[in-house]
Amino acid sequence: MTGRPTEVKKFTGYHAAAIIVAFFAVVVCVNMVMARFALSTFSGTVVDNSYVASQKYNDWLAEARTQQAHGWTVSPALRKADKATITITTAASTPLQQATMTGIAEHPIGQADPFEISFTQASSGEFHSVEKLPAGRWKLKIIITQDGKDMRVVRDIW
Numbered sequence: 795m796t797g798r799p800t801e802v803k804k805f806t807g808y809h810a811a812a813i814i815v816a817f818f819a820v821v822v823c824v825n826m827v828m829a830r831f832a833l834s835t836f837s838g839t840v841v842d843n844s845y846v847a848s849q850k851y852n853d854w855l856a857e858a859r860t861q862q863a864h865g866w867t868v869s870p871a872l873r874k875a876d877k878a879t880i881t882i883t884t885a886a887s888t889p890l891q892q893a894t895m896t897g898i899a900e901h902p903i904g905q906a907d908p909f910e911i912s913f914t915q916a917s918s919g920e921f922h923s924v925e926k927l928p929a930g931r932w933k934l935k936i937i938i939t940q941d942g943k944d945m946r947v948v949r950d951i952w
Contacts, residue, residue: 833903835931861945866890871934871951878911878923878934878951889919893940899925900933902950927951 841847865885872879878899882890895913906928913921931952938945 836902857946864943864945866938866945868936868938868945868947868949871949873927873951874922876926876929878913878927878932880913880921880934880936880949881919882921882938883919890938890940891915891919893938895921895936895938897934897936899927900935902931902933 867883869881869883880895882893882895884890893915895915897911897913898908899911900908909925911927911934912924914924915921931950934949934951936947936949938947
């Protein structure tokens, strides 16, 4: 060992400025990534007019009880060969027969215009969309009708 003392580097204003700039650069990047994720998954709009929605709330609850009394169970929407597939079963766990199903496909954040979608029933009781769904996430607002009873459901499909 030589007896030379080691040189200590000084903390200067340039170091402080670099640390502050790096800190805020990380914060801005994280915020941009989080904003991108937020906008790509949820539009932020639950209802267009909350006052009107509050006036209809009790009617919506009564309609939901009526639909629940049908005893129908609607499966999640699946994508098979670019088409939506949905299964509806009765309270007896049998496929719902002699029913019609129509709906509207909407992009959750409005990147594409909504379009009507119709379904045909297969012998297995599954309902398959006639129209193909473009790639991506879609919200299906569906109306199921059988013997004067109807049910409205919303299903997401990826």
